[in-house]
Amino acid sequence: MGSLFRSEEMTLCQLFLQSEAAYACVSELGELGLVQFRDLNPDVNAFQRKFVNEVRRCDEMERKLRYLEKEIKKDEIPMLDTGENPEAPQPREMIDLEATFEKLENELREVNQNAEALKRNFLELTELKHILRKTQVFFDEADYGLYYPYSSQMADPSREEEQVTLLGEEGLRAGGQPMKLGFVAGVILRERIPAFERMLWRACRGNVFLRQAEIETPLEDPSNGDEVFKSVFIIFFQGDQLKTRVKKICEGFRATLYPCPEAPADRREMAMGVMTRIEDLNTVLGQTQDHRHRVLVAAAKNIKNWFVKVRKIKAIYHTLNNFNLDVTQKCLIAECWVPVQDLETIQLALRRGTERSGSSVPPILNRMDTFEDPPTYNRTNKFTSAFQVLIDAYGVATYREVNPAPYTIITFPFLFAVMFGDVGHGMIIFLFGLWMVLKEKPLAAKKSTNEIWNIFFGGRYVILLMGAFSMYTGLIYNDMFSKSLNIFGSYWYVDYNVSTIHGNGNLQLDPKSMYVNHPYPFGMDPIWQLADNKIIFLNAYKMKISIIFGVAHMLFGVSLSLWNNQYFQRKTNIYTEFIPQVIFMCFLFMWMCILMFIKWIKYSAHNEDIEVTPYCAPSILITFINMCLFKKGTPLPKCPEWMFPGQGGLQQLFLIIALLCIPWMLLAKPLLIIRGQRKQHMPLTNSSNHHAPGTEPENTDLESQTVALPHKEEEDNNIGEIMIHQGIHTIEYVLGSVSHTASYLRLWALSLAHAQLSEVLWKMVLGNAMKMQGWAGGIAVWIIFAFWAVLTIGILVLMEGLSAFLHTLRLHWVEFQSKFYSGLGYTFQPFSFEVILESAAQNDE
Amino acid sequence: MKVCGPTLSLCGLILSAWGVVQLVLMGVFYYIKSVALFEDIGMEEKLDDPAEFYSKAETLYTQSAFNCWIAACIYVLLLIFSAHQFYVNSQSSHSHA
Structure with missing residues (x-):
């Protein structure tokens, strides 16, 4: 170990891989996640690289999988996530995968197309059904009124006055016999009706008659699955000219027209036919849906697995693209940063890869010398990683510099707690942290996308420690929701007689005569809670404590710089x-x-x-x-x-x-x-004088070398x-x-603010309920306690906690780290399937 | 019967658990006449006679103690209700999945 105190020792390595074995070896290294490859062809653009075709094929497969996933999500089929991590498949398996995905995609597309066509058909039939049903009413009316206008006039002159005057008289005069009226029937979106009506009226100069009825049930739009409301309409008119005009308008308003027989018997027959066809279609549609569902369920079982495989293949080819081909084209050359400690493990992984690929030539891993600064790699576990993140947020440590993270594990929660000292609030934080730590696995498996929750969950150990330390400092300050705990009994006592107490408003307890002369065993004496000069006393104490902690913290930082200086000579x-x-x-x-x-x-x-x-x-x-x-x-x-x-x-x-x-x-x-x-x-000038003329070329060679070294400059x-x-x-x-x-001094200031705020909250909110006389007080306590609890969480724990957290962070970043930390490094980003899959999964959501 | 959603029932659960614990304890502290809670019993008038003062303070302390316990009892009811709601919610979400 020891790597928590400093970053890992790194070395640049050159890796020679045989072309056949390269894929398997890189796959093994990806599982290991300990190697950071360097791009050896930075000038070559992405389309000119060697494995661009494979990467493209992977992209295509990914697209197909995403399409499948979208369809699966649409049908709300649960996707099986076993959490298993299949190895990257062999390159030859890629063709199988491609074929599978191709087949699935085609099948799905076909099914979808069929379903859409069927749905469209279904919609048409339903609309027709509605037309036949609704228009029946109109025709029934028309039997008297419209179809034979002459008789309608006789039957009911007051009704449909417009049509009657329009058609009746003139029609009679023109031909002397009943006029033959044409009609079209169709379906239109309900919201278009008013505009449609107005348009018809204007374009046909009032010579057409429109009747409409709403279809009560919403219809499904086959192209996007939305539910739309439509209306049935029927338009009566006279003559072909009007007919074409009406049809044009209908087209313009995207109304669908349906043929509607004129004779009632035909209509009835047609309605029957439509009903049977709808029923047939329903069965076919059901079968199509079933088929689609079966295909998707089968795909859902494997889709996560496939995603992992495809992403791994893609990552491998992507990495291989960073390699150099040697002259013979027989082997690939890679350069990579590797932790020195893990060289053995990497060698083993390479050997496994070679065996798997069946190649006989072992890969060669060469250490190289370089003047470049190696990346910073701090090995962390789930406990230390949150603290390392806090440090790295300021700046990644320079290579092999003293890492402040291990000290931060203690000082961070402690300085936080100095500002947040309250047993009650500390306990809330502690319990929250404890719950997250104990339920770690199920909570981590949920993979929430809520950013705030992820921050809390990532810092669960920090929160746990902050809570525990806050409880400790709360006991020292003797504060629990601003009330003191009298655990050991106060060490002060009142020695005044009754008359003195009666005679004076405020009395001071003299430490000489009213104090047992040794302090309360742990923390503040609870008597201070009732004292009027509590704040004055606590201020003096907390200010001194803050300065003492501060000086100790800074001196510690300065002494860490000694360690740095020694290490770097x-x-x-x-x-x-x-x-x-x-x-x-x-x-x-x-x-x-x-x-x-x-x-x-x-x-x-x-x-x-x-x-x-x-x-x-x-x-x-x-x-x-x-x-x-x-x-x-x-x-x-x-x-x-x-x-x-x-x-x-x-x-x-x-x-x-x-x-x-x-x-x-x-x-x-x-x-x-x-x-x-x-x-x-x-000595430099001396040595150049001493050079013999024969050694001149060597000298220039040396000079060119020194220019290459940044250190010399x-x-x-x-x-x-x-x-x-x-x-x-x-x-x-x-x-x-x-x-x-x-x-x-912010330690003191925030601690004072926190204590005062919690006292005010108690007095102004909960205290009022407590003072209530009579039995209604119980109900008041019940209601106001809830109010107080919410404010305690919201203001004191969350907001004050956040502010104390930020101040602590500042004390660490500025006051502590400025004494020794330069933070000029860059992070080690190993090629790791785990990281790649995780980031891909996050992008998905 | 489902009345609250999963989040609300969880909030009720946590709040009432906290309320029960804190209010029962506070009731006990009032009952044993904790000096720290003297400011919260509503002793306003100044009494000159110590005996009178003590008896008044004692009734107020007991009153507050009982008030706390009453509130705690209501929180027990709320706790049972929230727990039931939570259970109902978890059942229905399971059957969905």
């Missing part, structure tokens, strides 16, 4: 940066922390000597500011100036040394570099740049340590 950095940095931090800020401890230990109410009673206890902040300004303290009367003799001198010394560290950090490294460069220049940087860089670095550190120390 940057000895000068230790003398020119690390040591002055530590001195600066210790002599200023750690000194302030030490003063806090001295104050805590030295001053007590029980002391007889006034110089060590709380009366004389100095303010640490004022002392520290005075120290930085070279000022003397202004003690109260009868108090000493310093906490201990010699403190003034010691502080001045500390400050001067700390200030001297600034030029040390600023100048030492550039000066050393300049001196080093001067020394280098001397860096050293030639001019002095100005180095000075500027060092200046920025120094200013950043010096100003940073001041501002970062102050920045840790």
Whole structure:
């Protein structure tokens, strides 16, 4: 192991694969997921590569599978996901797969086409059925009114006045016999009726008569399966000219016209015929559906499996496209990054691949030397990965740099908890985290697409730890939904008599006489919950605690930089940066922390000597500011100036040394570099003089090599740049340590805000219900508790939790990591089927 | 009979479980006259006589304790109802699948 502290050691390898064995070998490596291939033909575009045909075939297969999947989803057939992971099939199996998919797709398309045609037929017949049924009513009316207008006039002159005047009189006059009227019947979308009617009226100048009736049941559109409402209409008119005009309009409105016999007997016969045909069609349609269902069910059983296979084949060919062909075309050359630890495993996988392909020539794996920076590979498990993600979100560690993730596992939940200290809220988070951790497997199998849920689930171990630590700090602060737990009994007692209590509004408990003189066993004494000066007391405590944690955290960060310097053999950095940095931090800020401890230990109410009673206890902040300004303290009367003799001198010394560290950090490294460069220049000029004329070509060769090395170039940087860089670095550190120390006060600020918010919520919401007198109070408590619970979750746990989380993240990224972490690396992205399949599955959804 | 959806019944389940635990405990704390809850019993008037003060405080504490327990009982009912709804929902979703 050990790889949690630093990224894995990587090496660039050259891999020679025999053409026949290449596929099987790459397939094995894909299962392993430990090799990152480099693209050796970056200039060749995707269509000119060797295996472009195979990739294309895979794309085609994928398209067919997606089509199948879409159809399966449409029919709501459950797809069997056994979670099994079939190996990448042999290249020759690809043809079988292709044939299967081709057959399935064709079958499905045919079935769909047939079904659509049948449905269209069915729709037509249904419409015809409706027409025959609805128009019957019209014809019944027409028997008197329209078909024989003359008699209609006699029968009922008041009705259908328009038609009567229009046709009756003139018709009589023209021919003296009843007019023969034509008609068309059809079906139209219901919403088009008003426009259709108006159009007919205008285009035919009112010479046509339209009757319509709605079809109550919605009809299914065969092309897209939507349900549409339609109406039956029948149009009566006179003459061929009008007929063509009417037909044109019907066409324009996409109305379907159906032949409708004129004689009632014909109509009846036709209706009978239509009914039988509809019944026949129904059986055929049912059979078609059954067939389609059978095909899809059979496909659904295998589809996940097929997807995996096809995606694996595609990934393999895609990788093979990155390889170089050697001159003989007999073997493929690949370059890849490999973790040194796994070389054996990779060799084994390659051997398996060769055996599977039946090739006799073993593949060759050669380690190569390179000046390129290898990728950063941190091996993680499900517990550490969430923390690694938090770190990587800021910047991926430079190769082999100290990885802050293992320390973050403890410091992250802890600093979060300092801001979120509450047993109740901590328990909610803890239980939520615990549930996710315990139900890990079923929850992971669900593969939710909800982004927020995935974030929570991915960070389940972080949440679990944050909850546990919050419960701990909550016990220290003695806060549970803003109420204190009196577990051990308060160590304070009231010694006032009744008359004193009656006479005064606010009384202070004197620690000298009303305190048992040893602290509450664990955390805050519960009596503080009722005290008026609770906030003042807690502020002093939490501020000091925050600064102490902050200085410890930053010093830890600085000491990690020592480890980095040692590892990378940057000895000068230790003398020119690390040591002055530590001195600066210790002599200023750690000194302030030490003063806090001295104050805590030295001053007590029980002391007889006034110089060590709380009366004389100095303010640490004022002392520290005075120290930085070279000022003397202004003690109260009868108090000493310093906490201990010699403190003034010691502080001045500390400050001067700390200030001297600034030029040390600023100048030492550039000066050393300049001196080093001067020394280098001397022997170089000497050696060129010593060269014999015969060795000239070699020399140029050497020079061309040095140009190729990026490291050499860096050293030639001019002095100005180095000075500027060092200046920025120094200013950043010096100003940073001041501002970062102050920045840790956010621990106090957020903790105060959280405690106050939860207290206000209790008082304003739940407290009101509790105060209610009488038995109705029970109901009030019941209702208001629900309200309070929702607000607790929403505001205190979610929103406050998120804010505390972000502040913790900042403390880690900025205050902690700036001390040692450069984060300039890039991630190791191995060729792995697991990753490829996962990302493909996510794209699907 | 199905009244609530799966999410609502789950929320009811969690809320009422939490309510039962917290309110029963709070009732106990009121009953033993926890000083930490003194601010929440609605003692407004200033009483000069200590005996009177104590008796008043005691009735208020007991009252609050019973109020908490009443609320807890209602939450037990809600818990049973939500659990039943949850069960019904899980059954129907199973039969669908």
